Structure formats: C-alpha cells, structure tokens
Amino acid sequence: xxxxxxxxxxxxxxxxxxxxxxxxxxxxxxxxxxxxxxxxxxxxxxxxxxxxxxxxxxxxxxxxxxxxxxxxxxxxxxxxxxxxxxxxxxxxxxxxxxxxxxxxxxxxxxxxxxxxxxxxxxxxxxxxxxxxxxxxxxxxxxxxxxxxxxxxxxxxxxxxxxxxxxxxxxxxxxxxxxxxxxxxxxxxxxxxx
Numbered sequence: 211x212x213x214x215x216x217x218x219x220x221x222x223x224x225x226x227x228x229x230x231x232x233x234x235x236x237x238x239x240x241x242x243x244x245x246x247x248x249x250x251x252x253x254x255x256x257x258x259x260x261x262x263x264x265x266x267x268x269x270x271x272x273x274x275x276x277x278x279x280x281x282x283x284x285x286x287x288x289x290x291x292x293x294x295x296x297x298x299x300x301x302x303x304x305x306x307x308x309x310x311x312x313x314x315x316x317x318x319x320x321x322x323x324x325x326x327x328x329x330x331x332x333x334x335x336x337x338x339x340x341x342x343x344x345x346x347x348x349x350x351x352x353x354x355x356x357x358x359x360x361x362x363x364x365x366x367x368x369x370x371x372x373x374x375x376x377x378x379x380x381x382x383x384x385x386x387x388x389x390x391x392x393x394x395x396x397x398x399x400x401x402x403x
Contacts, residue, residue: 253297257290285331292324304357309350317347339368370394 260283267283270276299316303309309317325340346356353359371391378386 250297253290253293257287257294260287260290282331285327289324289327289331292320292327296320296324300355300357303355307354307358309355311351314347314350317350318344321347 264283264287268276268280270279296317299313299320303313306313321343346360350356371387374390374394375383375387378390
C-alpha cells in the first residue's frame with residue numbers, strides 16, 4: 211500500500227499542470243495537448259486507478275449496459291496494462307544502445323496489443339503517430355533504442371500534416387498531401403530544396 215501511495219504522489223507531481231481541455235470531454239476524450247512526460251505520468255496513474263476500481267465498471271441500468279460497461283472496463287484496463295508494459299520494457303532497456311530480437315518482439319507485442327484494445331473500445335481511428343510508432347519499433351534492431359535518439363522536437367509537424375490532409379480532396383489525396391507538405395517545407399526552410 212505504501213508503494214502505491216508513493217507512485218500516486220510521484221505521478222501526481224508529474225501531472226499537476228494538466229487542464230480539463232488537455233484531457234478532453236467525456237464525450238470525446240483526448241490527450242493531444244499532453245506532453246510525453248505528462249502522458250507517461252497519466253499512464254501509470256490511470257493503470258493504478260483502473261485496477262483499483264475495476265469492480266465499479268459493472269454498473270448500469272440494464273444487464274446489457276452492465277455487460278457493455280464491464281467489457282469496456284476490461285478493454286481499458288488491458289490497453290493501459292499493455293501501454294505500461296511497453297513503457298517498462300523501454301525503461302528497463304534504456305542503457306542498452308542495441309535491442310535484441312526478444313526485446314523488439316516484446317515491444318511490438320505490447321504496442322500492438324495496446325492499439326488493438328484501444329481501437330475496440332470506441333472504434334478510435336488509427337493516427338499517423340500510431341503507424342510511425344510501428345516503424346520506430348521495427349527499426350530498433352538497426353537504429354537501437356529510441357530513447358537514445360527519438361525526441362519530440364517535430365511533434366508540431368503532426369498537426370501541420372493533419373491540417374494539410376484535411377484540406378485535400380479524396381480523389382487526389384495522396385499526391386496533394388505530399389506536394390503541399392513539400393511546399394510547406396520549402397516556404398519554412400528554403401535550403402530544403
């Protein structure tokens with residue numbers, strides 16, 4: 211119990227500056243405004259809370275609602291646990307530049323498990339970040355542990371790409387997105403020619 215209290219206090223210190231707009235609404239939860247350290251702290255906090263209050267998920271007016279809520283609770287708990295295991299594997303191997311095949315497979319398994327469970331909860335669309343993360347894991351054999359080289363310096367690029375993608379018509383979507391991204395790079399960085 212003492213260990214749980216320490217975890218909650220440490221995590222609470224990491225996420226003290228979150229606002230409700232960062233978390234989203236009950237109808238549309240989102241963590242898009244959270245930074246990596248804040249989301250990591252929320253992950254640990256959420257995993258502990260989901261485990262502690264899993265018995266409350268079986269509430270509802272009808273038996274169908276109770277079953278749906280219980281299923282959603284199990285999916286949420288499984289997704290949180292998979293994400294937490296993924297994070298633990300990354301942290302446990304943070305001093306190793308190269309990751310062996312077993313670690314790569316464990317990372318891929320836990321990440322894929324998280325993505326599938328999270329998608330089943332509400333049918334959340336896969337984001338470009340999801341796809342990029344798969345590639346990041348696949349390249350750990352060659353590039354090594356992402357903790358050594360990956361940073362969040364280009365996080366704003368995801369927002370720019372999303373805006374560009376929304377402005378393109380579906381009949382020429384692929385070509386239009388790529389040409390607009392190239393044009394935006396040229397405007398912001400003339401040496402990128």
